[in-house]
Amino acid sequence: xxxxxxxxxxxxxxxxxxxxxxxxxxxxxxxxxxxxxxxxxxxxxxxxxxxxxxxxxxxxxxxxxxxxxxxxxxxxxxxxxxxxxxxxxxxxxxxxxxxxxxxxxxxxxxxxxxxxxxxxxxxxxxxxxxxxxxxxxxxxxxxxxxxxxxxxxxxxxxxxxxxxxxxxxxxxxxxxxxxxxxxxxxxxxxxxxxxxxxxxxxxxxxxxxxxxxxxxxxxxxxxxxxxxxx
Amino acid sequence: xxxxxxxxxxxxxxxxxxxxxxxxxxxxxxxxxxxxxxxxxxxxxxxxxxxxxxxxxxxxxxxxxxxxxxxxxxxxxxxxxxxxxxxxxxxxxxxxxxxxxxxxxxxxxxxxxxxxxxxxxxxxxxxxxxxxxxxxxxxxxxxxxxxxxxxxxxxxxxxxxxxxxxxxxxxxxxxxxxxxxxxxxxxxxxxxxxxxxxxxxxxxxxxxxxxxxxxxxxxxxxxxxxxxxxxxxxxxxxxxxxxxxxxxxxxxxxxxxxxxxxxxxxxxxxxxxxxxxxxxxxxxxxxxxxxxxxxxxxxxxxxxxxxxxxxxxxxxxxxxxxxxxxxxxxxxxxxxxxxxxxxxxxxxxxxxxxxxxxxxxxxxxxxxxxxxxxxxxxxxxx
Numbered sequence: 001x002x003x004x005x006x007x008x009x010x011x012x013x014x015x016x017x018x019x020x021x022x023x024x025x026x027x028x029x030x031x032x033x034x035x036x037x038x039x040x041x042x043x044x045x046x047x048x049x050x051x052x053x054x055x056x057x058x059x060x061x062x063x064x065x066x067x068x069x070x071x072x073x074x075x076x077x078x079x080x081x082x083x084x085x086x087x088x089x090x091x092x093x094x095x096x097x098x099x100x101x102x103x104x105x106x107x108x109x110x111x112x113x114x115x116x117x118x119x120x121x122x123x124x125x126x127x128x129x130x131x132x133x134x135x136x137x138x139x140x141x142x143x144x145x146x147x148x149x150x151x152x153x154x155x156x157x158x159x160x161x162x163x164x165x166x167x168x169x170x171x172x173x174x175x176x177x178x179x180x181x182x183x184x185x186x187x188x189x190x191x192x193x194x195x196x197x198x199x200x201x202x203x204x205x206x207x208x209x210x211x212x213x214x215x216x217x218x219x220x221x222x223x224x225x226x227x228x229x230x
Numbered sequence: 231x232x233x234x235x236x237x238x239x240x241x242x243x244x245x246x247x248x249x250x251x252x253x254x255x256x257x258x259x260x261x262x263x264x265x266x267x268x269x270x271x272x273x274x275x276x277x278x279x280x281x282x283x284x285x286x287x288x289x290x291x292x293x294x295x296x297x298x299x300x301x302x303x304x305x306x307x308x309x310x311x312x313x314x315x316x317x318x319x320x321x322x323x324x325x326x327x328x329x330x331x332x333x334x335x336x337x338x339x340x341x342x343x344x345x346x347x348x349x350x351x352x353x354x355x356x357x358x359x360x361x362x363x364x365x366x367x368x369x370x371x372x373x374x375x376x377x378x379x380x381x382x383x384x385x386x387x388x389x390x391x392x393x394x395x396x397x398x399x400x401x402x403x404x405x406x407x408x409x410x411x412x413x414x415x416x417x418x419x420x421x422x423x424x425x426x427x428x429x430x431x432x433x434x435x436x437x438x439x440x441x442x443x444x445x446x447x448x449x450x451x452x453x454x455x456x457x458x459x460x461x462x463x464x465x466x467x468x469x470x471x472x473x474x475x476x477x478x479x480x481x482x483x484x485x486x487x488x489x490x491x492x493x494x495x496x497x498x499x500x501x502x503x504x505x506x507x508x509x510x511x512x513x514x515x516x517x518x519x520x521x522x523x524x525x526x527x528x529x530x531x532x533x534x535x536x537x538x539x540x541x542x543x544x545x546x547x548x549x550x551x552x553x554x555x556x557x558x559x560x561x562x563x564x565x566x567x568x569x570x571x572x573x574x575x576x577x578x579x580x581x582x583x584x585x586x587x588x589x590x591x592x593x594x595x596x597x598x599x600x601x602x603x604x605x606x607x608x609x610x611x612x
Contacts, residue, residue: 053606056521058521058605058606058609059604059606080520080523080524080525080526081523081525082523083521083522083523084522084523084524085523087523088522089518089521089522091518091609095514095515095518095609097236097515098243099239099240099242099243100231100236100239103231104231104235104236107231108236108519108522109522109523109524111233111524111528112523112524112525112528117231117232120231121231156522157522160523
């Protein structure tokens with residue numbers, strides 16, 4: 001595999017939703033190299049979450065292809081394993097399991113990585129420390145602030161040390177202070193761990209923190225570039 | 231965190247619903263254990279009675295579904311005694327009577343020859359054995375004597391005739407202790423069945439391969455003929471087979487199974503309802519688990535694990551209630567001696583096996599539904 005191989009490459013990626021004959025994404029041709037911090041931006045219904053779902057193998061394209069490190073996702077046999085080990089997901093509404101503590105929530109993806117229980121606990125402790133929440137490890141989600149919940153969700157996304165973080169409106173439910181904290185965390189992860197971050201947002205303020213901004217409208221890529229220098 | 235911790239915490243999320251579902255399973259499994267336990271206790275006791283007296287083979291009238299209606303000519307005893315391999319034979323007559331004054335129904339009265347090997351194995355607690363010249367005399371089992379408040383020397387009325395209690399025996403077997411024994415001739419006279427017996431109890435010679443000998447003797451008995459060369463209407467079965475094929479036992483077991491199946495279906499439907507509700511409520515969550523890489527198999531294991539755990543908790547509660555309930559029933563005077571107080575571990579094991587089946591039946595469909603949820607649709611679900 002060449003070093004110049006992009007991490008993600010999409011060719012004529014198109015997604016149609018049959019239920020309403022809606023064209024969510026049309027002929028998206030993109031390359032995302034390893035270690036890039038990318039923001040996908042656009043108004044509601046522009047296709048940004050659809051693009052993220054296709055990159056994350058949560059959905060199948062109607063036509064076109066997604067390649068990860070040169071491998072077609074449509075030909076990949078075990079997409080569950082791919083999502084478990086290569087990708088970390090962060091959602092707008094956190095989606096932590098309400099009956100599990102912060103540390104236990106972080107361990108949930110690790111079941112698919114085949115780690116021993118003691119190793120799961122050790123790694124969860126490390127990750128909570130990384131997101132500055134080691135002192136909240138034993139707390140349930142309802143005992144945490146929304147900002148803390150999102151940081152636990154980020155720790156969970158990093159559970160299996162994936163090379164890519166896919167974040168769908170990760171600051172959508174946060175106030176400005178927590179938004180700043182979460183973005184600072186993304187920047188630190190990107191800088192220190194060379195993590196590839198693909199972040200969906202409708203906020204230009206958030207998008208501008210990325211190295212590259214892909215703008216979508218009506219399912220089409222209308223601009224690609226800008227953002228902060230890497 | 232272990233995977234099991236997640237399963238337990240999922241169940242504790244809705245503690246009342248989980249408890250109610252486990253209670254439903256407990257009732258189903260408890261009914262199964264109690265009914266099957268009583269049926270099996272009945273069967274084991276009957277076998278114990280025969281084996282305790284050294285009976286290897288029971289001969290009844292061929293073609294009779296209900297052995298209580300079996301009628302055999304007492305003279306055939308001699309023919310059986312002459313068969314090669316037979317050690318002892320004893321004709322026996324049995325009937326069931328009520329002692330209405332003591333509010334006691336279904337008491338077995340047995341008529342045995344006074345020189346029978348059956349009587350030799352009967353330990354007396356008080357009084358004396360039956361004698362050939364005894365008239366209007368009876369031996370009472372210790373439990374029956376206790377319920378009737380009679381002892382040696384007292385009079386007891388059977389079928390509206392007075393009998394003197396000449397002894398009280400203490401068998402290790404519950405049913406036998408709740409029965410009475412009188413000389414065969416006396417019982418034949420009382421029941422107006424002179425010259426008739428209900429069954430022949432046969433003891434075979436001691437042998438290395440006793441089961442083969444028993445089978446061979448059975449075949450020889452069934453091929454006996456009268457003086458005209460016609461086959462006698464005899465059915466000979468090893469004691470175990472005889473007990474297994476007894477109509478009353480088969481009826482009790484059939485009723486126990488029918489009731490148990492109904493209880494199991496109700497338990498499974500309750501479990502299905504609970505787990506479908508649970509999966510529906512957690513659609514979002516399951517979508518997230520799929521998104522972060524959980525395989526379908528792990529989702530299935532989680533939901534089935536919850537269902538099975540609920541069933542095992544229910545089974546444990548049910549087993550405790552069944553064991554305590556049957557013990558309590560066995561102490562009631564009206565049924566004392568009819569129900570054994572102990573339940574066999576095999577029956578409790580059957581109860582747990584049924585709980586697992588209920589768990590699988592109630593959990594498989596919700597687990598399948600949960601596993602086939604598309605991550606994106608599940609996340610979008612409101």
